[in-house]
Amino acid sequence: MSLVQARGLTKRYGDVTALDAFDLTVEPGRIVGLIGPNGSGKTTALKSILGLAHLDAGDLSVLGLRPEKKRRDLMRRTAYIADTGILPRWMRVAHLLDFMADVNPSFDRASAVAALEKTEVRLDKKILTLSKGMNVQLHLALVLAIDTELLVLDEPTLGLDILYRQQFYDSVLNDYFEEKRSILVTTHEVREIEHILTDVTFIHHGRNILDLATDQLAVEFAKVTTSESGAQALRALAPLSERHTLHGTEMLFRGADQDDLARHGEVATPNLPEIFVALVGDHL
Amino acid sequence: MxxxxxxxxxxxxxHKGALGWGPVITFGVIVVFVMISLAIAGTVEINLDLDDEGHRGSITALIDESLSEEIPTEAALANRLDKIRHGVAEIFLFVFFIIAFFTLxxxxxxxxxxxSVLFWKxxxxxxxxxxLSKYVTIAWIGPVATIAMIMATYVFLFVVMTFLVPGRGALTVGNLWSNSGLVVGLVELIAGFAVHGLWALPIYAWLLLVSSAVTRAPFAWAVFMPIVIGMLERITFGTGVLFKGIGNHLSLKAIPTAIQVSVDEAPSGRATGLGDTFALFATSDMWIGIxxxxxxxxxxxxxxxxxxxx
Structure with a gap:
């Protein structure tokens, strides 16, 4: 069964349509990247999955529950980290651990303490005295100490030093990710997570632009670098986009025969930002 | 659970900084005030209200009576001591109300x-x-610290009086403590706050509603909205139901210590006033408020x- 099954999610804020019949599926054991520019509806999508936004239309099931109605039950099995700084600043670390242990039966305090021992975060510190990086380490320690099936990350590394960012995704991969668990992550730093994703969903103006498993990217998309004469021939094959660089003309193709392309230039697999820009070019 | x-x-x-330290600091201020007053004037005025006989609820009054060799009757003595206790309680209740208002x-x-709402959710x-946990905190958990500090202040003042009053007239230490009303005072406060938590529900819940609803200026919304609606009511219907209701539920009438029970109303010599507290449940005001x-x-x-x- 899918952990997240969203069909036709629609959410309007006055005249602005944040989600426009948006679909999303997260299967167990997948790391799904939800990718789009600011204001594309990413955060609204995540919020509705967590039961924090009220949809105008659409069917949504998360871990078999309707998030809007059953947020409490859902949160026993789901964890959420937003961009830094949502932990209560006035609280001491030890008190936060006590709180978690009280409200969440599946929170393992000892394992959180053990995880924090590997960091600079001391139990008697107030959260407002922690650095941004330590804040994220603490939040991660809390989340990893809960037996959850779904981890939702909303720009989790925003404003972090490069050192912490790497560490963050390493911890998530090594300590959280396993067969039955899934991760849904949004970020504007696509390159940073490109290599860990199993699936991508591109979102723009609240609509799906692309839904694909990452191992299909190289099959589906191709980037050809060619000369001016090669470009002439390639234009007949309906490129998604065309760009002139120092090395010649760069063209992006979807679903084209790669042997055909190779006759006219050098074929490579485009990265996610390149695909996104090529696809969204049509939708601007 | x-x-x-x-x-x-x-x-x-x-909220322990407000709900806990608020009354502790109030206690500290009273202690310092009493000590300074004793050092300078040799006495302390705790309650400036005059009772029916024109006596103030002050240690001065006690000493005066004591020095005049006229031993006050038990009932009159209890009345003086009640005045002192009530004066103390009123200070704390005022502080509690202010703290509860802004905390809510x-x-x-x-x-x-x-x-951090994103974390809490x-x-x-x-x-x-x-x-509901926020309402319970203000209604019944916060008051525990206030009650404890009111009791601490009572005890402090009776210790002061133990040193000051006897030996300067006919009043004895035994007289003083047997009429102290400390146990009654504690019972009054506990039962009074327990009922006040429900009596003030419409006020507390209104503040939580505003806190949950607005995106800015909760104080202005909480205060000016009822004033505007109450004035519209007055202009339109010529009535003052809203203002009366607000005043009623803002009052601390559920807490006997604050309503100045006089001995005249209680022939036994000491009024606990708890009858009045529980009688609130028989009023429609209580149930409409709930x-x-x-x-x-x-x-x-x-x-x-x-x-x-x-």
Whole structure:
């Protein structure tokens, strides 16, 4: 069964349509990247999955529950980290651990303490005295100490030093990710997570632009670098986009025969930002 | 019930600076004031209200009577001591009210402002549990510290009087303590606050509703909205139901210590006033207040599910 099954999610804020019949599926054991520019509806999508936004239309099931109605039950099995700084600043670390242990039966305090021992975060510190990086380490320690099936990350590394960012995704991969668990992550730093994703969903103006498993990217998309004469021939094959660089003309193709392309230039697999820009070019 | 333990502990930890330290600091200020007053004037005026016989609830009055060799009757002595106790309690109740007012206004607002609402909503506690835990904190947990500090002040003042009053007239230490009313005072405070938590429900719930609803200026909304509606009522209907109701539920009439029970009303010599406290349950005001308060709480919970960070 899918952990997240969203069909036709629609959410309007006055005249602005944040989600426009948006679909999303997260299967167990997948790391799904939800990718789009600011204001594309990413955060609204995540919020509705967590039961924090009220949809105008659409069917949504998360871990078999309707998030809007059953947020409490859902949160026993789901964890959420937003961009830094949502932990209560006035609280001491030890008190936060006590709180978690009280409200969440599946929170393992000892394992959180053990995880924090590997960091600079001391139990008697107030959260407002922690650095941004330590804040994220603490939040991660809390989340990893809960037996959850779904981890939702909303720009989790925003404003972090490069050192912490790497560490963050390493911890998530090594300590959280396993067969039955899934991760849904949004970020504007696509390159940073490109290599860990199993699936991508591109979102723009609240609509799906692309839904694909990452191992299909190289099959589906191709980037050809060619000369001016090669470009002439390639234009007949309906490129998604065309760009002139120092090395010649760069063209992006979807679903084209790669042997055909190779006759006219050098074929490579485009990265996610390149695909996104090529696809969204049509939708601007 | 662990969820409730967690939620209430969390509220106490966040607000102990106001709900806990507020009364402790008040106690400290009173102690310092009494000591300075004793050092300079040799006496202390605790309550400036005159009673029926023109006596102030002050240690001065006690000493005067004592020096005049005229031993006050037990009832009269109890009345003087009640005045002193009530004067003390009023100071603390005023402080408590101010603290409760601002704490409630911030409880569903501040966490939206600093975005920690996103964390609180990521734990398995429902919005109803969250909002109710905040009401319970103000209604019945916060008052514990206030009651403790009122009692501490009583004891402090009776110790002071033990050194000051006897030996300067006919009043004895035994007289003083046997009429101290400390036990009655404690019972009054506990029962009074227990009932006041319900009596003030419409006020508390209104503040939580505003705290949950607005994106800015909760104080202005909480205060000016009722004033405007009350004035419209007066202009349109010529009545003052809203203002009267607000005044009624703002009053501390459930807490006997604050309503100045006089000995005249209690032939036994000491009025506990608890009869008046529990009699509130027989009034329609109590039940109308509970219904309106419950509606406000429902609104606060509903808006809590909808409103996130500001």
């Amino acid at each position: 662990n969820v409730w333990k967690g939620l209430l502990t969390r509220e106490w930890l966040e 206004l911030g409880m569903l607002f501040d966490d939206r402002k600093d975005r 990521s734990v398995p506690a429902s919005d109803a549990e969250t909002v 219904v309106i308060g419950a509606a406000f709480l429902y609104g606060a919970i509903y808006l809590r599910t909808r409103n996130n960070e500001i």
